[in-house]
Amino acid sequence: MKLTRKAVLSRAKASELGGVRKLNCWGSHLTDISICRELPNIEVITFSVNNISDLEPVSQCQHLTELYLRKNRIASLTELFHLKKLPRLRILWLSENPCCGSDLHRYRMTVLRNLPSLQKLDNQLVTEEELSHALLEGEEITAPPAKLDMDNCCQNATTESSATDFTVESENEFMNFSLEETNKIRQQLGMKPVPRDKFSSFTPRKVDGNRKNQNNILNAILLLLEELDSEGLEVICQTAGSKLQALQKELHEER
Incomplete structure (x- = not known):
């Protein structure tokens, strides 16, 4: 993009x-x-x-x-x-x-x-x-990187591999969301760090497996949601709506 x-x-x-x-x-x-x-x-x-x-x-x-x-x-x-x-x-x-x-x-x-x-x-x-x-x-870098013809020789292999790695990294990141990781993201977004007592208020009761991972993701979303402007909130609404429709369609087909 x-x-x-x-x-x-x-x-x-x-x-x-x-x-x-x-x-x-x-x-x-x-x-x-x-x-x-x-x-x-x-x-x-x-x-x-x-x-x-x-x-x-x-x-x-x-x-x-x-x-x-x-x-x-x-x-x-x-x-x-x-x-x-x-x-x-x-x-x-x-x-x-x-x-x-x-x-x-x-x-x-x-x-x-x-x-x-x-x-x-x-x-x-x-x-x-x-x-x-x-x-x-350290290694001194004295020349720019060589430019490859990414449109021909190796675009597919590189893109597919990178996309897979990126997906795995993203999943692992969300599965292990913590106060430290949330504050790293907030720092990059120019936001103030979340105090530990406020972060704890978003922590749900103990659950196991996939449900716990879902709660970790939800924690991060809730913490960042209040910081978004109207444009950001609109993107969230559109994305969530599309995701919900896709899940509902999938459930309907399984039945």
């Missing part, structure tokens, strides 16, 4: 692209963010939980200070080449992307070697000691 000019202006509540300072597109199924090239004054971008793989458009956002990209499809750390052009970037959330790999220490060292001005990476403060180690243990 392509992020359009209309969507940017609507979400940012701005009249022109040059006036956009903050943009929140969390969980919007985005793949194309080329519109970022037209956001010269953007300071905070939330693109977590999407399908983004190319960060080149972001390289034009010279005023960007915070960038949230958790749970996307960024395959290679060479995409950091585009972020090296952002002199004001101080906060980056890149975890749970394919580029992180299994060696998280190497991943963190490589990010910090190429972006030494970061103050926080993946919601963890960057220390002077880490920056020193990064010079020795």
Whole structure:
């Protein structure tokens, strides 16, 4: 899905692209963010939980200070080449992307070697000691990622694999929803964290198995629902209505 000019202006509540300072597109199924090239004054971008793989458009956002990209499809750390052009970037959330790999220490060292001005990476403060180690243990990225012909040779295999992994990750995330995870999402959305006593008020009585997982999802939805504007609530209503119709149809066919 392509992020359009209309969507940017609507979400940012701005009249022109040059006036956009903050943009929140969390969980919007985005793949194309080329519109970022037209956001010269953007300071905070939330693109977590999407399908983004190319960060080149972001390289034009010279005023960007915070960038949230958790749970996307960024395959290679060479995409950091585009972020090296952002002199004001101080906060980056890149975890749970394919580029992180299994060696998280190497991943963190490589990010910090190429972006030494970061103050926080993946919601963890960057220390002077880490920056020193990064010079020795991190890999320096000096060239942009090679562009493959994704429309031909390997699009189907990559897309199918990524989609499967993304679905599994999303299910696992919701199945283990906690106060910490809820507050991570709220932080990316620019919301205040939920106090523990308020979170507890949403916790239902103990149940087992699938019912417990459903309650975990419901907890998160209820906590975020009150923060949505009319546009967000409309999206929720439409999505819930479609889902309910599909379930009712399925039940009817089984009978």
